[in-house]
Amino acid sequence: MISRVKAAVTGLLGGSLSSKQSALPAPCTPEKETPSVPVAKPQPPCRPSFLKLSPEEFQKSGDHNARIVLTLETPEELHWGTGYAEVINAGKSHHNEDQACCEFLVVEDSDLKHNSLQSDQNLNTDLQILCKVNDKFSFYYWGLFDGHAGYGCALTASKLLQLQICDQLRELVHILQQTTAAPLCLEPDTRNRNENVSGMSTPEITNPPAETTMRFHLEKQVFPESLVIGALENAFKQMDKRIERERTTHSIDGGCCALVTVYLMGKLYVANAGDSRAIIIREGKTIEMSHEFTPETERQRLQLLASINPELLGNEFTCLEFPRRIQQKELKKRMLYRDHTMTGWAYKTIEEDDMKFPLVYGEGKKARVMATIGVTRGFGDHDLKVYNSNISIKPFLSCMPGVKVYDLDGCDHNADDVMIMGTDGLWDVITDREVADIVQRIFTSHGPDQSNRYNLAAQELVLRTRGVRKENSWRLPTGKLASLDDISVFVIPLAGQGR
Numbered sequence: 001m002i003s004r005v006k007a008a009v010t011g012l013l014g015g016s017l018s019s020k021q022s023a024l025p026a027p028c029t030p031e032k033e034t035p036s037v038p039v040a041k042p043q044p045p046c047r048p049s050f051l052k053l054s055p056e057e058f059q060k061s062g063d064h065n066a067r068i069v070l071t072l073e074t075p076e077e078l079h080w081g082t083g084y085a086e087v088i089n090a091g092k093s094h095h096n097e098d099q100a101c102c103e104f105l106v107v108e109d110s111d112l113k114h115n116s117l118q119s120d121q122n123l124n125t126d127l128q129i130l131c132k133v134n135d136k137f138s139f140y141y142w143g144l145f146d147g148h149a150g151y152g153c154a155l156t157a158s159k160l161l162q163l164q165i166c167d168q169l170r171e172l173v174h175i176l177q178q179t180t181a182a183p184l185c186l187e188p189d190t191r192n193r194n195e196n197v198s199g200m201s202t203p204e205i206t207n208p209p210a211e212t213t214m215r216f217h218l219e220k221q222v223f224p225e226s227l228v229i230g231a232l233e234n235a236f237k238q239m240d241k242r243i244e245r246e247r248t249t250h251s252i253d254g255g256c257c258a259l260v261t262v263y264l265m266g267k268l269y270v271a272n273a274g275d276s277r278a279i280i281i282r283e284g285k286t287i288e289m290s291h292e293f294t295p296e297t298e299r300q301r302l303q304l305l306a307s308i309n310p311e312l313l314g315n316e317f318t319c320l321e322f323p324r325r326i327q328q329k330e331l332k333k334r335m336l337y338r339d340h341t342m343t344g345w346a347y348k349t350i351e352e353d354d355m356k357f358p359l360v361y362g363e364g365k366k367a368r369v370m371a372t373i374g375v376t377r378g379f380g381d382h383d384l385k386v387y388n389s390n391i392s393i394k395p396f397l398s399c400m401p402g403v404k405v406y407d408l409d410g411c412d413h414n415a416d417d418v419m420i421m422g423t424d425g426l427w428d429v430i431t432d433r434e435v436a437d438i439v440q441r442i443f444t445s446h447g448p449d450q451s452n453r454y455n456l457a458a459q460e461l462v463l464r465t466r467g468v469r470k471e472n473s474w475r476l477p478t479g480k481l482a483s484l485d486d487i488s489v490f491v492i493p494l495a496g497q498g499r
């Protein structure tokens with residue numbers, strides 16, 4: 001088994017792998033007889049409906065050699081004048097496995113609950129907003145879904161996650177509306193507002209007025225903001241459960257990362273599960289609005305899980321990390337290591353167990369969990385196994401998002417202040433600063449009166465990171481390798497839109 005993993009990793013490290021999942025072939029057990037249960041047809045590939053592609057344009061968009069950058073027909077296509085652009089990968093997968101969604105949704109009170117998620121919805125048609133119109137409680141929504149090992153999971157999440165969020169928020173309508181209209185304050189807010197429930201820093205969070213604090217006769221203070229965060233977290237959980245339930249009947253393949261932004265009651269909530277990223281550019285400065293979840297950033301969580309449940313390692317992997325692979329001749333010798341409790345390194349004497357393959361191995365984009373997958377959060381992957389084994393990867397993957405909150409209405413913004421949401425195809429070859437500089441250059445040449453400027457900024461970001469084709473490769477202006485991945489970008493203006 002270890003030799004199998006070794007061979008797989010050698011292939012990984014030597015190649016130009018850019019997908020999140022290793023290029024290992026999936027275990028194949030072909031059916032010799034017609035299965036008795038009909039197999040559902042997979043959803044046909046498609047691009048976001050707001051791009052309004054004709055069949056011919058859709059066909060051309062899939063050309064891995066041309067890599068045509070797609071963008072909106074008119075700047076009014078998306079709410080707030082949001083800009084969007086995308087391009088397909090350079091051949092790592094047949095279809096563009098990124099998906100995007102931009103919606104305005106209205107939530108009704110749970111007493112009027114419309115059981116939208118129970119309805120027999122056709123996943124192959126564009127989303128219809130099923131929530132009843134109510135002008136008192138609504139939210140704006142942007143979502144990017146970066147699929148791997150197929151587009152099915154990303155496509156499903158792009159069509160349904162917003163409804164899961166709607167369903168969770170529905171339970172809160174009466175509480176949140178009451179909070180706005182009739183505060184339930186019993187005590188002033190003394191909590192440290194620079195830390196939200198996800199344990200992440202929340203830049204630009206301003207202390208809410210004391211009267212927005214709720215106690216509900218509980219011993220702990222509960223803030224409206226943390227109720228929304230909880231709703232997002234539960235929506236992600238429900239989405240992953242639904243994909244698990246319906247992956248066979250709807251032939252939902254692979255997995256996906258998810259990055260969504262919700263604007264609700266004056267605040268932007270950015271929920272991220274995976275390695276897509278969001279930043280805010282405000283007065284030329286960049287503010288990180290998401291945290292990447294990769295085998296490296298989540299090493300300690302993965303190691304802790306494995307140390308508590310060693311059976312998950314299938315007696316083939318070690319949960320310890322070493323600075324390099326241990327060789328047989330190093331048995332009983334001293335070597336640096338770290339476990340789930342450590343961020344630094346210490347020495348230990350190498351034992352037989354340490355010769356197993358590391359649970360987390362590789363660096364940067366080549367880091368993998370069990371030599372198999374390069375992201376640790378997102379939806380799907382319920383059937384993913386370590387190559388040629390029965391060891392399941394899913395227990396190590398989490399669908400839980402990290403959520404950051406930005407007090408949009410509490411800050412002044414000008415027309416050049418934007419939020420950038422991008423899949424890793426964008427961020428792999430460009431820094432936050434470079435993104436801010438590119439966007440600024442577009443805004444300098446296209447003033448605030450030009451409604452297409454956000455779309456042009458999105459288009460320019462994709463063009464720059466896709467690069468140009470030179471000698472059978474794609475190159476950045478610097479000559480370095482450009483992004484070979486699918487690239488999808490939203491540019492969301494922050495000044496006075498929709499409020």
Ligand code: MG
Nearest residue numbers: 146424425485
């Ligand atoms: Mg990607």
